[in-house]
Amino acid sequence: MTTTKYDKTPKEQVTYANLLFYGCWGGLGLMALTYLIYVFGLLDPQVPMATILELWSKPVGEYLSVGKVPVGWGWAGLLGKGDFLNFLGIALLAGMTLICYVPLVAAYIKKKDSLFAAIAVAEILVLAFAASGIVGGGGH
Amino acid sequence: MRAMILVAAACLLVAGLFWAGADTGMAAEGAAAVDPMAGTGSDMAWWMWPLILLGFCFILGIIAVLAGVGGGVLFVPLVSGFFPFHLDFVRGAGLLVALAGALAAGPGLLRRNLASLRLALPVALIASACSIVGAFMGLALPTNVVQLCLGGTIMFIAILLLTSKNVVRPHVAKQDAIGLALGMNGIYTEPSTGEVIEWKTHRTLAGLLLFIVIGIMAGMFGLGAGWANVPVLNLLMGAPLKIAVGTSKFLLSITDTSAAWVYLNQGCVIPLMAIPSIIGLMLGSFVGVRLLAVAKPKFIRYMVIGVLLFSGGKALLKGLGI
Numbered sequence: 001m002t003t004t005k006y007d008k009t010p011k012e013q014v015t016y017a018n019l020l021f022y023g024c025w026g027g028l029g030l031m032a033l034t035y036l037i038y039v040f041g042l043l044d045p046q047v048p049m050a051t052i053l054e055l056w057s058k059p060v061g062e063y064l065s066v067g068k069v070p071v072g073w074g075w076a077g078l079l080g081k082g083d084f085l086n087f088l089g090i091a092l093l094a095g096m097t098l099i100c101y102v103p104l105v106a107a108y109i110k111k112k113d114s115l116f117a118a119i120a121v122a123e124i125l126v127l128a129f130a131a132s133g134i135v136g137g138g139g140h
Numbered sequence: 141m142r143a144m145i146l147v148a149a150a151c152l153l154v155a156g157l158f159w160a161g162a163d164t165g166m167a168a169e170g171a172a173a174v175d176p177m178a179g180t181g182s183d184m185a186w187w188m189w190p191l192i193l194l195g196f197c198f199i200l201g202i203i204a205v206l207a208g209v210g211g212g213v214l215f216v217p218l219v220s221g222f223f224p225f226h227l228d229f230v231r232g233a234g235l236l237v238a239l240a241g242a243l244a245a246g247p248g249l250l251r252r253n254l255a256s257l258r259l260a261l262p263v264a265l266i267a268s269a270c271s272i273v274g275a276f277m278g279l280a281l282p283t284n285v286v287q288l289c290l291g292g293t294i295m296f297i298a299i300l301l302l303t304s305k306n307v308v309r310p311h312v313a314k315q316d317a318i319g320l321a322l323g324m325n326g327i328y329t330e331p332s333t334g335e336v337i338e339w340k341t342h343r344t345l346a347g348l349l350l351f352i353v354i355g356i357m358a359g360m361f362g363l364g365a366g367w368a369n370v371p372v373l374n375l376l377m378g379a380p381l382k383i384a385v386g387t388s389k390f391l392l393s394i395t396d397t398s399a400a401w402v403y404l405n406q407g408c409v410i411p412l413m414a415i416p417s418i419i420g421l422m423l424g425s426f427v428g429v430r431l432l433a434v435a436k437p438k439f440i441r442y443m444v445i446g447v448l449l450f451s452g453g454k455a456l457l458k459g460l461g462i
């Protein structure tokens with residue numbers, strides 16, 4: 001039997017792969033760029049480097065209070081600070097799976113595969129719930 | 141030549157651990173007398189830490205590939221055991237390390253049909269929902285309790301690596317009703333022989349239930365969960381080893397995403413330490429893949445098992461306050 005490389009791969013799986021490829025490498029590139037901006041001091045950080053060295057050995061609660069670090073999506077308001085600028089790349093990486101799931105729903109609906117469309121919708125809700133920061137607390 | 145590079149990498153890893161460990165000791169001794177805002181608890185300049193982490197994680201990435209384990213499972217116990225970072229931040233970084241590796245590997249695995257969406261999606265829904273619960277449990281429990289559980293888990297993983305015998309192509313006589321309803325089957329081409337291989341799963345319900353536990357552990361310890369995904373998909377559910385490994389790696393990109401968001405939202409990600417760890421481990425993984433051809437995987441595997449037993453023991457002692 002002769003086969004080509006991707007001939008058995010479902011179309012929606014290839015779409016997911018392509019989206020993930022560009023998002024992942026874009027996120028990593030952005031992460032590297034913002035990190036260089038941060039460590040070369042092109043933007044002032046929210047938490048000074050010397051303070052971080054003291055706080056990273058302590059529980060997260062102390063880091064949040066001493067460093068005046070916001071929880072949830074509070075970082076989005078501090079993108080002008082060198083350390084929080086890094087969260088752009090991190091958030092893109094952490095958000096890629098959610099983004100990749102959206103075309104999956106449409107693909108499964110088109111295939112009349114309602115079970116997998118429902119699973120994909122449920123996963124989007126789970127990821128959106130995790131990303132929303134609705135449930136807080138619990139940090140040491 | 142490549143073998144020499146490998147030995148040098150292992151030596152550098154050990155040296156890095158001792159260096160980090162020595163500075164951790166100094167920092168701990170001096171911590172009580174130091175003003176937190178002065179930032180002089182460690183003798184090292186701040187810029188040394190990203191460089192050490194980058195180098196350390198680069199070597200960790202090489203060794204992880206050669207040993208066939210994920211980066212997170214080595215990163216969390218070693219970095220929490222030998223570096224001065226609190227477990228909260230190590231777990232946050234560990235999840236991002238595992239996530240970045242899984243996201244980078246995902247496209248290739250999906251295109252080659254070595255990771256199956258039909259197999260991954262139902263399992264991922266359970267594991268990712270449970271990893272949120274695990275992440276909150278991990279952040280709510282006292283650090284020493286998490287350290288104790290982490291130590292126990294790491295030692296269990298070491299024993300699992302030592303004893304489990306995966307099956308290349310498990311025999312699945314008849315697909316069960318749940319597997320059939322979910323369409324958990326597929327087809328892939330074995331590149332070495334060109335053979336087209338069809339596969340299907342069985343014991344699907346038991347497999348799905350186990351992913352509840354796997355999800356909770358992944359979120360609680362920030363380990364990634366490839367060490368648990370592969371045996372469940374392969375030995376229990378009957379997926380061929382290549383599909384189990386590929387789907388497991390892809391699965392991490394979903395499971396770890398939800399837990400990573402929890403850690404991110406709780407402030408457990410410090411970019412100064414997390415980003416060099418991610419980049420170092422990814423670069424190391426690329427080099428590790430190239431070294432695979434000349435390395436002796438059996439030796440590396442035993443070395444990693446030894447390292448896991450040692451770091452698991454250290455986490456247990458830390459948890460007990462010894």
